[in-house]
Amino acid sequence: MKTLRLTSTDRSVLLDSRFFARLPQPTAEAILEGAIVSTHEEHDILFRQDDPIDHVFFVLSGLVRLYRLGKDGREADIAVLPKGEIFGANAMFLEHRATANAQAAEALLVARFESRKLRQLAAENTDVAQALIELLCRHGKMTEDCLAEDRLLTAPQRVASYILSHCPDGLSSFSFRLPFQKNVLAGKLGLAPEALSRAFSTLRQSGVTVKGRLIEIRDRQALERF
Amino acid sequence: MKTLRLTSTDRSVLLDSRFFARLPQPTAEAILEGAIVSTHEEHDILFRQDDPIDHVFFVLSGLVRLYRLGKDGREADIAVLPKGEIFGANAMFLEHRATANAQAAEALLVARFESRKLRQLAAENTDVAQALIELLCRHGKMTEDCLAEDRLLTAPQRVASYILSHCPDGLSSFSFRLPFQKNVLAGKLGLAPEALSRAFSTLRQSGVTVKGRLIEIRDRQALERF
DNA sequence: CGGATTCTTGACAGAGCTCAATTAGTGTGG
């Protein structure tokens, strides 16, 4: 891990992100003030569940995996966060302790802000509070979606749903590149890697072709029916 | 469904709840202003997923079940909310549409507030915003817990975990009454009712006795090891 | 072109769902 200062491209990633974009420029700048940037290699741990943390994190590039550990050492992903996402914000209002482990799922660049300061700002400035509320709602909904999918869908259905979430409206045939290793996707969907493989096999008969990270969908309707 | 005005006991349930208790009295009163109370029978639907909703709800007594529907009609519980809990707040910041179905899991009394007004208040008053933030964090964490338990624990382990969450610290032997039907508990834990039954059977050998809704635990440590 | 991951496939076992049949529990009215 190396720590750096904010570069100008970092600044623009930050300011263009969903969270900061809705804030008045000066407010956003106030939060960025004093931010620290750090790099991490794949598999590095940023923090562990129950660690006291006094920062909020922002993914500048790469991928972060949030997960919990079972007694037997098995891991359960809570979320997988790409560039532009914020994490560790919950902790700010929950005894300042992490609710999950955070790990770099690939080479990673994160910015971090003092949570004390951010919390202070949120208490004084309704714009900041508003932005936080929307962030939390969005994350809450994503976790709910995840829970509902786990409980309602089989492995192939979950994969189909994931693929469809990447399909632009209206197209009935399209293709895209997985934004990360199949390993990571499996975790995100709550599957063993083998189960993901098998799910792709099953979907082949519905017109899904997988070559490396490239996914091709011949017939969108077939997937939706699945 | 019958609609009523706030009684004085309703007021005290509201003001004693986690959300309102942290607000200055006048602020709390401002939110309560214009609240509508309604009664619902078990199985009544309050709203459905994707319905436009312009109210935030508060459970005065009884039980609400939030769930999503699968294509095949199966139901997946997202949350089960007892007296004192708020729901429908997410929707306020997400296109004003419900993210789940809400159903009375038993005879129910709810208060509802105009979400437009509450949102307005949150935008003007940082205390309200703060209370909302904490609410969302708490709910987010609960959903995360649920997701992690689903992915990490077997049925008996989930039941053991639920039982332990009702055990006051330090006691190694205790008993309590389930706060709702086994049916509802099964849903909350993401299990079929039969699986819950079998889980209780399994736990019998670890010192758990079930008689109707009464749960007796002989040896807390045995449960924790499970 | 090795060499090391990463991914896929097969075989097996365990967990939990579904359906069906009992049993327990609850409430109602005579």
Added chain:
DNA sequence: CCACACTAATTGAGCTCTGTCAAGAATCCG
């Protein structure tokens, strides 16, 4: 207070899904 009816809960049997372990294929990378 009891008998009856209805709902809720348990138990059994069969089956499906997915996790695990092990081996082989593909892919990536220097």
